[in-house]
Amino acid sequence: MSKNEDVKNGVIFSLGEKNEAYQKYFKGQSWLNSLVSDPALPVGVGNVTFEPGCRNNWHKHNGGFQILMATGGEGWYQEEGSPARKMLPGDVVVVHDGVKHWHGATKDSWFSHIAITAGTAEWLEPVDDEYYAGLE
Numbered sequence: 001m002s003k004n005e006d007v008k009n010g011v012i013f014s015l016g017e018k019n020e021a022y023q024k025y026f027k028g029q030s031w032l033n034s035l036v037s038d039p040a041l042p043v044g045v046g047n048v049t050f051e052p053g054c055r056n057n058w059h060k061h062n063g064g065f066q067i068l069m070a071t072g073g074e075g076w077y078q079e080e081g082s083p084a085r086k087m088l089p090g091d092v093v094v095v096h097d098g099v100k101h102w103h104g105a106t107k108d109s110w111f112s113h114i115a116i117t118a119g120t121a122e123w124l125e126p127v128d129d130e131y132y133a134g135l136e
């Protein structure tokens with residue numbers, strides 16, 4: 001039994017659809033509920049839900065930024081050159097322009113966060129499996 005199973009029923013916002021468009025940049029299953037996608041605005045807002053063990057590849061948001069707001073379960077955020085940081089509901093992370101990072105669930109917990117994103121994503125290599133498995 002994974003931790004925080006209730007997160008898969010949606011926390012505040014519903015799960016949305018399976019995140020097919022970005023699946024190739026993720027390991028494991030995620031879901032995306034697009035909350036704001038307005039061509040008149042320079043940012044998008046989405047609720048992303050990760051199954052246990054799911055995380056995205058290393059990536060950058062070029063010419064923009066990202067704000068992550070944890071809403072449920074337990075997750076990780078890591079910037080290149082820094083230790084992974086545990087994310088719990090209420091935690092907020094600001095990702096500046098061009099900073100290489102990844103985010104996702106812990107290995108044994110569901111996780112959800114709101115992502116406010118601007119700029120162009122540049123997708124890079126997967127997070128090392130052994131490193132991820134060793135995160136506590």
Ligand code: MN
Pocket residue numbers: 059061066095101102103
């Ligand atoms: Mn990101």
